[in-house]
Amino acid sequence: MTGLARADAAALDAADALAPLRDRFAATDDGIYLDGNSLGRLPHATADALGGLTREWGERLVGGWEDWIELPVAVGDELGAEVLGAAPGQTLVCDSVTVNLFKLATAALDARVGGDGVILADPGDFPTDRYVLAALAARHGRELRWCTPHEAGGHEDVALACFSAVDYRSGALADLPAVTGAVQAAGGLMLWDLSHAAGAVDVRLDAAGADLAVGCTYKYLNAGPGAPAFLYVRESLCAELRSPIPGWFGAADQFAMGPEYAPEAGVARFLAGTPPIHGLTAVRSGIAVLAEAGMPAVAAKGRALTDLAAALHDAWLAPLGFTFGSPREAERRGAHVALRHPQAWPICRALIAQGVVGDFREPDILRLGFPALYTRFTDVWDGLDRVRAVVASGEHEAYAGQRSRVT
Amino acid sequence: MTGLARADAAALDAADALAPLRDRFAATDDGIYLDGNSLGRLPHATADALGGLTREWGERLVGGWEDWIELPVAVGDELGAEVLGAAPGQTLVCDSVTVNLFKLATAALDARVGGDGVILADPGDFPTDRYVLAALAARHGRELRWCTPHEAGGHEDVALACFSAVDYRSGALADLPAVTGAVQAAGGLMLWDLSHAAGAVDVRLDAAGADLAVGCTYKYLNAGPGAPAFLYVRESLCAELRSPIPGWFGAADQFAMGPEYAPEAGVARFLAGTPPIHGLTAVRSGIAVLAEAGMPAVAAKGRALTDLAAALHDAWLAPLGFTFGSPREAERRGAHVALRHPQAWPICRALIAQGVVGDFREPDILRLGFPALYTRFTDVWDGLDRVRAVVASGEHEAYAGQRSRVT
Numbered sequence: 001m002t003g004l005a006r007a008d009a010a011a012l013d014a015a016d017a018l019a020p021l022r023d024r025f026a027a028t029d030d031g032i033y034l035d036g037n038s039l040g041r042l043p044h045a046t047a048d049a050l051g052g053l054t055r056e057w058g059e060r061l062v063g064g065w066e067d068w069i070e071l072p073v074a075v076g077d078e079l080g081a082e083v084l085g086a087a088p089g090q091t092l093v094c095d096s097v098t099v100n101l102f103k104l105a106t107a108a109l110d111a112r113v114g115g116d117g118v119i120l121a122d123p124g125d126f127p128t129d130r131y132v133l134a135a136l137a138a139r140h141g142r143e144l145r146w147c148t149p150h151e152a153g154g155h156e157d158v159a160l161a162c163f164s165a166v167d168y169r170s171g172a173l174a175d176l177p178a179v180t181g182a183v184q185a186a187g188g189l190m191l192w193d194l195s196h197a198a199g200a201v202d203v204r205l206d207a208a209g210a211d212l213a214v215g216c217t218y219k220y221l222n223a224g225p226g227a228p229a230f231l232y233v234r235e236s237l238c239a240e241l242r243s244p245i246p247g248w249f250g251a252a253d254q255f256a257m258g259p260e261y262a263p264e265a266g267v268a269r270f271l272a273g274t275p276p277i278h279g280l281t282a283v284r285s286g287i288a289v290l291a292e293a294g295m296p297a298v299a300a301k302g303r304a305l306t307d308l309a310a311a312l313h314d315a316w317l318a319p320l321g322f323t324f325g326s327p328r329e330a331e332r333r334g335a336h337v338a339l340r341h342p343q344a345w346p347i348c349r350a351l352i353a354q355g356v357v358g359d360f361r362e363p364d365i366l367r368l369g370f371p372a373l374y375t376r377f378t379d380v381w382d383g384l385d386r387v388r389a390v391v392a393s394g395e396h397e398a399y400a401g402q403r404s405r406v407t
Numbered sequence: 408m409t410g411l412a413r414a415d416a417a418a419l420d421a422a423d424a425l426a427p428l429r430d431r432f433a434a435t436d437d438g439i440y441l442d443g444n445s446l447g448r449l450p451h452a453t454a455d456a457l458g459g460l461t462r463e464w465g466e467r468l469v470g471g472w473e474d475w476i477e478l479p480v481a482v483g484d485e486l487g488a489e490v491l492g493a494a495p496g497q498t499l500v501c502d503s504v505t506v507n508l509f510k511l512a513t514a515a516l517d518a519r520v521g522g523d524g525v526i527l528a529d530p531g532d533f534p535t536d537r538y539v540l541a542a543l544a545a546r547h548g549r550e551l552r553w554c555t556p557h558e559a560g561g562h563e564d565v566a567l568a569c570f571s572a573v574d575y576r577s578g579a580l581a582d583l584p585a586v587t588g589a590v591q592a593a594g595g596l597m598l599w600d601l602s603h604a605a606g607a608v609d610v611r612l613d614a615a616g617a618d619l620a621v622g623c624t625y626k627y628l629n630a631g632p633g634a635p636a637f638l639y640v641r642e643s644l645c646a647e648l649r650s651p652i653p654g655w656f657g658a659a660d661q662f663a664m665g666p667e668y669a670p671e672a673g674v675a676r677f678l679a680g681t682p683p684i685h686g687l688t689a690v691r692s693g694i695a696v697l698a699e700a701g702m703p704a705v706a707a708k709g710r711a712l713t714d715l716a717a718a719l720h721d722a723w724l725a726p727l728g729f730t731f732g733s734p735r736e737a738e739r740r741g742a743h744v745a746l747r748h749p750q751a752w753p754i755c756r757a758l759i760a761q762g763v764v765g766d767f768r769e770p771d772i773l774r775l776g777f778p779a780l781y782t783r784f785t786d787v788w789d790g791l792d793r794v795r796a797v798v799a800s801g802e803h804e805a806y807a808g809q810r811s812r813v814t
Contacts, residue, residue, distance in 0.1 A: 026465035035469045042465035050685070054457050057631050058433035058449035062442045062764065068632055096680020098654030099506055123666070128655040128680065131668035135653050218681065224464050225475055226683035246542050247505030248535040257769055259530070261538035273503025273535065274625070276633035278457070278685045357469065362664055 004315055009308065009381035018293050018301055022374045025222075031355030032383045037196060037336040037369025038359055040222035046285040053281045064277075071280040072249070073268055078284060079230055082291035083221070084194070084213070085204035089266050091232045093217070093283050094275055097195055098128045099245075100214040100231040101162070103270055105133060107241040108160045108189045108212065109140045117159030117187060118143040120152055126168045129193055133162055149174040158188030165197035166334030169361050171306070171326040173201055173334050176208035184209070189237075195219065198230070200302055200335035200371070202295040211237055220335065220371050222289065223282040228275065230283075233267045247272035289373055301372035302335035305380055309337050309368065312384040317341075320391045325365055336369035339387070347390060349399035356386045411722055416715065416788035425700050425708055429781045432629075438762030439790045444603060444743040444776025445766055447629035453692040460688045471684075478687040479656075480675055485691060486637055489698035490628070491601070491620070492611035496673050498639045500624070500690050501682055504602055505535045506652075507621040507638040508569070510677055512540060514648040515567045515596045515619065516547045524566030524594060525550040527559055533575045536600055540569055556581040565595030572604035573741030576768045578713070578733040580608055580741050583615035591616070596644075602626065605637070607709055607742035607778070609702040618644055624686075627742065627778050629693040635686040640674045654679035696780055708779035709742035712787055716744045716775065719791040724748075727798045732772055743776035746794070754797060756806035763793045 013019055022028055025041040033041065056064055075093045080086030094100070109119075121133045123146040137144035142159060149163040161183040166173050180190040191212040197203050199220025205213055213232035217223040233241060242263060248254055249271035252262040263269035290298060306326070313324050317339060325338030341347060341364060348360040358368040366387070370380060390396050420426055429435055432448040440448065463471055482500045487493030501507070516526075528540045530553040544551035549566060556570040568590040573580050587597040598619040604610050606627025612620055620639035624630040640648060649670060655661055656678035659669040670676035697705060713733070720731050724746060732745030748754060748771060755767040765775040773794070777787060797803050 026462075030466065033468055039464075039469040039472070041468065042461065047461050047465065050461050051458055054449065054454050054631070055433075057446075058454065059437065061440055061448065062446040062766070063759075064632060065446070095502070095506065096654070098656075098680030099502065099652060102652045102679075126655075127658065127664040127668075130666070131653040131655065131658065134668065135651065139651070216681070224461070224685065225471060226681045226685070226687075228683070229680065244542065244546070245506060245509045246538040247503070248533075248538065249505075251534065251538065255769075257534045259537070261534075261541065272509075273505030273636065274623070274633045276635070276683055276686055278631065278633070278689075279683055280633075282685075352470075359469070362662075 004311060006378065006381050009377040012304070012377035016301065016377070018297060018372055019376070021289065021293060022376065024289055025374045028374060031357060032379050032386070034356065034358045034368040034370065034379065034383050036371035036375070037219050037367070039225060040219055040371060041374055042224070043222055043285060043289050045288065046222070046224070046282050049281050049285045050278060053278055068277045071277065072271055072275045075280050075284045075287070076230060078287050080232070082287050083198055083295060084232065085202065086206050086232055087235070090235050091230055092267055092270055093228050093230045093280055094271055095229055097193065097214050097216045097229040098132060100229050101129060101193065102132050103243050103245055104191055104212045104214060104231055104233065105136050105160060105162060106244040108191065109136060109142065110242065110244065111240055112159045115157065115159060117157045118145045118155065120145055120147055120155060120158055120161035120183065120188070122146070122148050122163050124148070124167065124169065125164050126193065126195065129162060129164065149179045152179045153182035155186050158183055158186035160191060161188050162191040162193065164193040164195065165203055166200060168196050169325070169365055169367065170338050171334045171336045173197070173332050176203065176210065180209045196334050196336070199290055199298070202299040205232055210234065217283045217286065221283060222286040223279065227282050228279040231270055233270065238266050238269070243270045243272065245272045249273060249275065293373060298372045302370060303330035303333065305370035305372065305375055305377065306330060306333050306335065306337050308377055308380045309370070309384060312381065313339060316384060316388040320388065335371060336367055339366040339368065340364050341366060343396055343400070346396040346399035347387065350390045350396040351386055354386060356383050411718060413785065413788050416784040419711070419784035423708065423784070425704060425779055426783070428696065428700060429783065431696055432781045435781060438764060439786050439793070441763065441765045441775040441777065441786065441790050443778035443782070444626050446632060447626055447778060448781055449631070450629055450692060450696050452695065453629070453631070453689050456688050456692045457685060460685055475684045478684065479678055479682045482687050482691045482694070483637060485694050487639070489694050490605055490702060491639065492609065493613050493639055494642070497642050498637055499674055499677055500635050500637045500687055501678055502636055504600065504621050504623045504636040505539060507636050508536060508539050508600065510650050510652055511598055511619045511621060511638055511640065512543050512567060512569060513651040515598065516543060516549065517649065517651070518647055519566045522564065522566060524564045525552045525562065527552055527554055527562060527565055527568035527590065527595070529553070529555050529570050531555070531574065531576065532571050533600065533602065536569060536571065556586045559586045560589035562593050565590055565593035567598060568595050569598040569600065571600040571602065572610055573607060575603050576732070576772055576774065577745050578741045578743045580604070580739050583610065583617065587616050603741050603743070606697055606705070609706040612639055617641065624690045624693065628690060629696065630686065630689040634689050635683050638677055640677065645673050645676070650677045650679065652679045656680060656682065700780060705779045709777060710737035710740065712777035712779065712782055712784065713737060713740050713742065713744050715784055715787050716777070716791060719788065720746060723791060723795040727795065742778060743774055746773040746775065747771050748773060750803055750807070753803040753806035754794065757797045757803040758793055761793060763790050
């Protein structure tokens, strides 16, 4: 870290090899957007691709399916290769994180039906993960044992563990190979939720030895609101696992429409219904921008941006009552940080009113995200400078009223 | 029926109050499209709406969720009011037909966990329905008893029945009130698959007394490839049923993100993950065109179009070896017909090569669909005239080779 003047941040931007990619995104001159970890920006190429797909639908009509039908597998392979570190034939783009988590966790528990192994899950994990896992534990008669990824090692007879690779609040990045190894040593299958990791850090799923993964595409993959999620099944595991939702897109000979369901040979057996082609088009286009940068460079810039945020926090915000709610070691962080303050909610609203967009997470977290493809070091500097100004002046106190539903 | 000359069909077009709506759709001068029952045409307004949403994403970013978050319920209510005959608070647009069928069928079986009632399903139903129901029967230890909707009355102790309102091959329209009543009299919940019915016939779900329904939006609702599906839960049943996939969008206080899942009070409890906003935008736009016509007029035109197809079949195609594979009574049909012929596959391919697009369904069905919003009586006449010419000349014999995957 050099100095903390704005000129120092500007110097980092000037030296940033990824800086030109910011121009690939729409409307970037409109405020300081530090919530791309919630909804990523729109790539210009994606606007074009979506418009092109709409025209294609109008012109090719049902004939378009000749090409569209391959997209869940083809875009999955692209995601695996460019973002997840996964060899082909293991990744699909389909459904939502919630549905994919349900499918994979159920398949894992079904495959271990003879045992009575426990399910490990993080009490601080994203709600949808906790809710689905709790429901499955009850349905399958399994003990659900709460622990952090860091505590995964101390258990015997594990059926399944599900953790987020990057924590949705703190941004803490788990040690994927170590946690995976600990779970597998206890007999369990390791299911990673990569929602806050994919496109932010270099997850290298195959190298980590992961069994299963899910994640979303509307954050660091910039595929738009409600774009389809992804799932990953280690290749050697595909034949053993069955989807609990055996839809026609996962059937071996889809258009034979025979009396009995037989699953596809590989990961495609985890497809269910008709895949969303607009969403898949946006995911493919989002992957392409990340691929151009390369995940090592993207992850390195994420670490540098969060490093700057940590330094500015210490210099400016700690004296104002903030605590840094993310890991201190850059290599243990994703691309967002948690700034904790008792008044985080009104502070967040006051910032949004000034065009600095972050979000609030219970109970006291101002969460700021720095996607490397379009976030400048000066955005971090300017954003935290506004946080300082708002809190120092007490401007946020006017926003201490009722919370709206969407944050 | 008047005469069978092309001028007679043209006269029907001239008298058709819905004829002007054809201009709302893109690229309608490009061949004779009789496969809108597989993938509906693109409304011009939908192209505009999708482009507008993409721009909105780029500009509002995460702030857009303030409005988007209501879409699954709001568009569901619009669908219920304009297309399904369902009062507000019972319909959602979300996920795929396969996933929605899984959610509702599981919820129904869970709610009847004490009994040992059977599941009724149609052995000729669409594959995804049969596959999901067979898997659920095995998981829940229930007998799966195959019967047609017509045969639903002769059973005791039924837990759940699932039938298609309009058969995907024959186009037969079930008697929804009668079948529903028979299933309920045997203690069962009635789940309708409306995929080939919604937007084709006036299903009037509330009036039929239906318990549950699912259906798709990319056929007669013209929402594009892989647009999200819908589900319906009778209002008085919502409190009793729980989704097996308790995602964060179905939670009562979504952004509290508390330790325990508590479901939304109403049908929204059947939401799972983040909903697809491009898809929802297209569904809303598709509903608007149907709403302008009104379902009674749409259904009446569907009957008239299939009546013409039946008459032309009898006059032209029966002598060439065809049999009419759909009900003879117009009020027992959806908006597509099945023309059966031993050479249906090569006939379908030869027609497509000439710009007349229908599809093939096993084992011997040339399936032709006539969505009322954009199908002209002269399209039916011209389409069946080409069928006659192809088969009479033997042109189709050159297409008797290998079947492609997508039909």
